Amino acid sequence: MTTTTRPAAAAVGTALLALVLAGCGTDSSSPSATSSSSAAGAPPTSAPTTTPTSPGGTMTSPLVPTTDVTDNGKPSPTLTVTGAVTEGVEPRCLVLTDQATGETYQPMGGGLKVGDRVTVEGHEAKGVMTTCMQGKPLRITRVVSREG
Numbered sequence: 228m229t230t231t232t233r234p235a236a237a238a239v240g241t242a243l244l245a246l247v248l249a250g251c252g253t254d255s256s257s258p259s260a261t262s263s264s265s266a267a268g269a270p271p272t273s274a275p276t277t278t279p280t281s282p283g284g285t286m287t288s289p290l291v292p293t294t295d296v297t298d299n300g301k302p303s304p305t306l307t308v309t310g311a312v313t314e315g316v317e318p319r320c321l322v323l324t325d326q327a328t329g330e331t332y333q334p335m336g337g338g339l340k341v342g343d344r345v346t347v348e349g350h351e352a353k354g355v356m357t358t359c360m361q362g363k364p365l366r367i368t369r370v371v372s373r374e375g
Contacts, residue, residue: 303353308332308365309346312339312375320359323347333359337367343375 308325312334315322321341323334337347348371352364 303350305348305350305368306365307346307348307371310344312341312343312345314341315359315361317359317361320357320361322361323365324362331362332365333357333362335364335366337370339367339370339373340375343373345373345375346371 308323308330310324310326313322313324314320315333321334321339323332323339323345324330325332332351334347334349335352336349337345339345339347347365347367348369349365349367352366355364357364
């Protein structure tokens with residue numbers, strides 16, 4: 228009867244793991260993966276075709292869906308909000324607080340700027356991800372009045 232010793236079993240397991248991991252990082256469709264002209268350990272001869280970007284580094288405005296819907300699929304009601312536009316805590320974010328209800332909104336569209344006193348109409352944008360951390364996203368459909 229043949230018995231395998233623990234060191235031998237560990238060596239076989241390590242070898243199998245090394246083979247599996249070696250195959251994980253290669254992409255046979257990539258020209259650099261099939262290139263045999265470079266020496267082992269040498270840097271690739273061609274530059275990558277994509278430029279890495281930092282997460283969120285190029286986003287300057289929230290993503291707005293083409294239609295505003297509530298969770299049940301029906302259009303959200305039109306809101307009329309009157310208040311002053313202030314600067315949010317995040318860079319390039321605006322906050323509009325309704326003077327009648329005290330509700331805080333994140334205005335999207337309308338060309339608003341800090342210091343404007345406005346009355347706007349719009350819809351609460353559901354399912355929208357933004358980089359701003361204040362207020363409900365409000366997709367502005369019409370600026371009724373503006374002072375500022």
